[in-house]
Amino acid sequence: xxxxxxxxxxxxxxxxxxxxxxxxxxxxxxxxxxxxxxxxxxxxxxxxxxxxxxxxxxxxxxxxxxxxxxxxxxxxxxxxxxxxxxxxxxxxxxxxxxxxxxxxxxxxxxxxxxxxxxxxxxxxxxxxxxxxxxxxxxxxxxxxxxxxxxxxxxxxxxxxxxxxxxxxxxxxxxxxxxxxxxxxxxxxxxxxxxxxxxxxxxxxxxxxxxxxxxxxxxxxxxxxxxxxxxxxxxxxxxxxxxxxxxxxxxxxxxxxxxxxxxxxxxxxxxxxxxxxxxxxxxxxxxxxxxxxxxxxxxxxxxxxxx
Numbered sequence: 001x002x003x004x005x006x007x008x009x010x011x012x013x014x015x016x017x018x019x020x021x022x023x024x025x026x027x028x029x030x031x032x033x034x035x036x037x038x039x040x041x042x043x044x045x046x047x048x049x050x051x052x053x054x055x056x057x058x059x060x061x062x063x064x065x066x067x068x069x070x071x072x073x074x075x076x077x078x079x080x081x082x083x084x085x086x087x088x089x090x091x092x093x094x095x096x097x098x099x100x101x102x103x104x105x106x107x108x109x110x111x112x113x114x115x116x117x118x119x120x121x122x123x124x125x126x127x128x129x130x131x132x133x134x135x136x137x138x139x140x141x142x143x144x145x146x147x148x149x150x151x152x153x154x155x156x157x158x159x160x161x162x163x164x165x166x167x168x169x170x171x172x173x174x175x176x177x178x179x180x181x182x183x184x185x186x187x188x189x190x191x192x193x194x195x196x197x198x199x200x201x202x203x204x205x206x207x208x209x210x211x212x213x214x215x216x217x218x219x220x221x222x223x224x225x226x227x228x229x230x231x232x233x234x235x236x237x238x239x240x241x242x243x244x245x246x247x248x249x250x251x252x253x254x255x256x257x258x259x260x261x262x263x264x265x266x267x268x269x270x271x272x273x274x275x276x277x278x279x280x281x282x283x284x285x286x287x288x289x290x291x292x293x294x295x296x297x298x299x300x301x302x303x304x305x306x
Contacts, residue, residue, distance in 0.1 A: 030148035
């Protein structure tokens with residue numbers, strides 16, 4: 001993993017990266033808990049198939065604002081280059097912020113994939129890399145090390161280049177899951193899709209019924225046994241207060257006290273019926289939305305039989 005420290009070396013590799021289609025990028029930040037965090041390293045991989053680290057370049061940019069600015073101008077703002085990060089919002093604080101273009105965030109991709117396809121306790125890079133890419137013994141201890149200190153240790157350098165490899169492999173695997181989760185609707189096999197839906201629907205009804213029943217039993221048992229916390233759960237209570245007033249009294253109060261309560265009220269079907277022809281005297285805004293419902297044929301037949 002080439003570790004570049006001189007401005008000329010970094011300038012040369014940045015110029016090479018301007019021709020890339022996609023770059024997988026990570027950063028390390030010095031003094032990240034302080035009010036003045038400083039970008040320490042920019043790690044870049046341009047070949048996701050590289051597992052050796054030969055194509056991961058570590059750019060030492062600590063206290064080198066001109067080099068950081070060049071990277072932002074040549075790479076981050078360049079919309080022709082896709083830049084892949086994990087938790088991109090953090091890295092972008094140091095790399096162009098809102099000016100950055102064509103950004104892909106693996107954290108956001110992972111969050112949008114249905115849980116049944118990616119059942120993870122969290123979406124940290126380590127968690128996804130272990131579960132999705134079969135990387136084992138990932139050590140994130142160096143993440144909190146002193147990135148302001150020079151020279152960097154061998155452990156820090158190894159940690160920095162490995163994160164880019166994890167990132168690229170996570171990205172490739174997530175793209176596969178993304179395609180699985182969002183196939184082309186026009187080419188979906190409705191027969192197999194409907195059969196699976198019916199199967200899952202029945203399983204869901206059974207599981208949801210048992211889940212709600214068990215939940216109530218646990219709550220009642222903890223209350224009866226005066227236990228507020230177990231190894232698995234904590235029982236908390238809350239009170240909800242609802243204040244109601246007659247509409248005529250509220251309107252009268254607002255008028256006499258000069259209170260501005262001018263806000264739109266949703267007119268339900270019942271209110272529309274109560275207003276009758278008087279509704280025409282009101283200036284109303286009408287929003288129309290189309291919603292689609294999936295109704296099992298068995299329910300439809302039962303309704304017809306009735």
